[in-house]
Amino acid sequence: MADIQSPLGKTYIAGNHGNSAAGIGVTLRERKNLSIIQVTAWADTIPTVLTAIGSATGLVLQNKPGLGRVAGEKSVFGFAPGRYFVVGATPDLESRLRSAISLELGTIVDLTHGRTVIRISGSQSEWVLSKLFAIDFSEHAFPVAYGRATLHHDIHTNIQRIDDETFDLYVFRTFARSFWQTLGHAAEEVGYRVE
Structure with missing residues (x-):
């Protein structure tokens, strides 16, 4: 970042x-100085992707429209079915998410x-x-x-x-x-x- x-x-x-x-x-x-990452889950992988986001960020999400979490400078929120913004003040956020979420689960796009x-x-x-x-x-x-x-x-x-x-x-x-x-x-x- x-x-x-x-x-x-x-x-x-x-x-x-x-x-x-x-x-x-x-x-x-x-x-x-934020990393802004969009994560999109395939329809049948949403629960797995939410778990992966939680393991990469420490911010656990439930599978509900619009639901999010905030902790200091990091946050995550859903804005459409299976689509999430993951935000943090750490330069390695994208790589941590890529390590947790494979292409079989969804896509990751750096919007920083x-x-x-x-x-x-x-x-x-x-x-x-x-x-x-x-x-x-x-x-x-x-x-x-x-x-x-x-x-x-x-x-x-x-x-x-x-x-x-x-x-x-x-x-x-x-x-x-x-x-x-x-x-x-x-x-x-x-x-x-x-x-």
């Missing part, structure tokens, strides 16, 4: 923005250079995200560690809830700058901090 230059460029401006006079509603930051991860956290994070995506962000409908695949116009986004007030958004690097600006505009109303 090499240190990858951020696609956000000059749009990543640290500090407070928007209507921050009444306080900061959300904090935005880019998560860097193709995705940007944006973290939004704060008391107004659900409100801000609800402006952009037509899904229910309440904790009842979107529990901690669960993942979703969705769109904002033509920008595909994988989303994982990290805790009560925090979400990680995985967007294609080619759309990251545009999406970052859109997210900032959506957060202006509640005030936001870029860290």
